[in-house]
Structure formats: C-alpha cells, structure tokens
Amino acid sequence: ETGVTQTPRHLVMGMTNKKSLKCEQHLGHNAMYWYKQSAKKPLELMFVYSLEERVENNSVPSRFSPECPNSSHLFLHLHTLQPEDSALYLCASSQGMSLQYEQYFGPGTRLTVT
Amino acid sequence: AQSVAQPEDQVNVAEGNPLTVKCTYSVSGNPYLFWYVQYPNRGLQFLLKYITGDNLVKGSYGFEAEFNKSQTSFHLKKPSALVSDSALYFCAVRDGNSGAGSYQLTFGKGTKLSVIP
Numbered sequence: 001e002t003g004v005t006q007t008p009r010h011l012v013m014g015m016t017n018k019k020s021l022k023c024e025q026h027l028g029h030n031a032m033y034w035y036k037q038s039a040k041k042p043l044e045l046m047f048v049y050s051l052e053e054r055v056e057n058n059s060v061p062s063r064f065s066p067e068c069p070n071s072s073h074l075f076l077h078l079h080t081l082q083p084e085d086s087a088l089y090l091c092a093s094s095q096g097m098s099l100q101y102e103q104y105f106g107p108g109t110r111l112t113v114t
Numbered sequence: 115a116q117s118v119a120q121p122e123d124q125v126n127v128a129e130g131n132p133l134t135v136k137c138t139y140s141v142s143g144n145p146y147l148f149w150y151v152q153y154p155n156r157g158l159q160f161l162l163k164y165i166t167g168d169n170l171v172k173g174s175y176g177f178e179a180e181f182n183k184s185q186t187s188f189h190l191k192k193p194s195a196l197v198s199d200s201a202l203y204f205c206a207v208r209d210g211n212s213g214a215g216s217y218q219l220t221f222g223k224g225t226k227l228s229v230i231p
Contacts, residue, residue: 002159004157006157041223042221042222042223042224043158043204043221045217045218055217056217056218090158092158097217099146099208100146100163100165102160105150105157105158105159106157107155107156108156108157
C-alpha cells in the first residue's frame with residue numbers, strides 16, 4: 001500500500017445528488033492533489049493544496065469543490081454533476097512542492113454519474 | 115510548456131525477455147522525470163525518478179530507466195520481464211524552468227504492457 005487511502009472506492013450518483021470523496025494520507029506529507037483519470041486521456045490535475053492552502057485550481061468547474069481541513073485529509077465535494085464527470089478520481093500526496101518530490105497515489109474512487 | 119509522449123499504446127513481450135517502454139519529453143528547463151505503474155483498479159505507484167546525476171536510474175521491482183538528454187528520452191527498461199509486470203505504465207515530467215507557482219506534473223497517456231507467459 002502507498003499510505004494514501006480513499007473512500008468510497010466506488011460511487012454511483014444521480015445528477016442532482018451531493019456527495020463527497022475523502023482522502024487521507026499517513027505519510028506526513030505537506031502537499032495533496034486531486035486528479036481525474038478518464039479513459040484514453042492523460043491524468044488531469046484538478047487541485048493542489050500545500051500546507052492546507054489551495055495553490056492551484058486547473059479551471060475546474062464549480063460543481064467540484066475541494067476542502068483540506070488539515071495536512072492529512074483532503075475532500076472533494078460533488079454536486080449537480082454531469083455524466084461526463086464519470087471517471088476515476090485519484091488523490092495523491094507528496095513530501096512538499098519542490099520539483100524533485102514524487103507523488104504517492106491512493107487507489108482512487110470510481111465515480112459513475114447517472 | 116512541458117509535454118511528454120509515450121508513442122506506444124501497447125507493448126507485448128514474452129516472459130523472461132527484456133522489456134522497454136518508451137517516453138520522450140519536451141521542457142524549456144531541466145527535466146524532472148518520473149515513471150509510475152498502475153495495476154487494474156488501483157492508483158498509480160511510483161517506480162523511479164531522474165532529477166540529476168547518473169543517467170541510469172534504478173527503481174522498484176527491478177526496473178531502470180535511462181535519461182538521454184540529446185534524444186530527450188527517458189525509456190523504462192527491465193532485463194527480464196515477469197507476467198506480474200503486466201500493467202499500465204505512465205511517464206511524467208516537471209519542467210525545472212516552470213517558475214514559481216506552477217506545480218503541474220504532466221503525464222503521458224500511458225502504455226499498456228502485456229507480458230506473455
């Protein structure tokens with residue numbers, strides 16, 4: 001295991017639902033990330049948090065709302081999603097923001113929007 | 115802008131044979147290069163990285179990668195493939211000249227490796 005956990009592993013939600021994805025890292029890292037992985041497309045970086053402050057938001061629609069209450073936990077709040085939002089959502093963490101630090105990924109949440 | 119290309123969607127290799135998964139990159143500054151592996155229904159696992167120094171980098175599970183600055187390549191290699199190496203492999207790059215405030219780790223589209231028994 002990588003030391004990064006995500007719950008739930010699978011989620012099916014309707015377009016009018018509100019749900020949240022949770023990520024927890026047990027590595028003592030200072031930076032956390034949300035990625036979207038869709039079939040046949042490269043990983044898309046969504047949000048970056050460093051020391052609980054959001055440092056990057058890659059033009060993500062407002063129906064995705066991140067929250068980082070402390071350096072170990074990261075949430076992604078979802079509301080009024082579209083079917084094209086169905087994907088694998090991956091959380092990652094790294095020791096810091098410096099270029100040389102590799103990222104450690106959780107197993108992902110498989111999201112299906114109906 | 116930084117970019118990375120994995121020219122092969124799929125690589126097939128017989129068990130026990132050497133394997134190579136190709137990656138080329140484009141950056142304006144010094145490259146910081148990474149390889150990750152993804153098994154079915156799992157997240158990405160870090161394999162190895164090149165930051166500076168020796169062009170041959172050794173990583174987890176017997177994998178290694180060779181940094182070639184003139185060819186802007188960072189191919190992943192293993193001397194003897196195992197069936198358990200079958201997975202999706204991603205190359206990623208960060209640009210050392212990207213400036214403060216840019217945290218983008220750019221991934222390739224991935225190469226599916228199948229090791230045939």
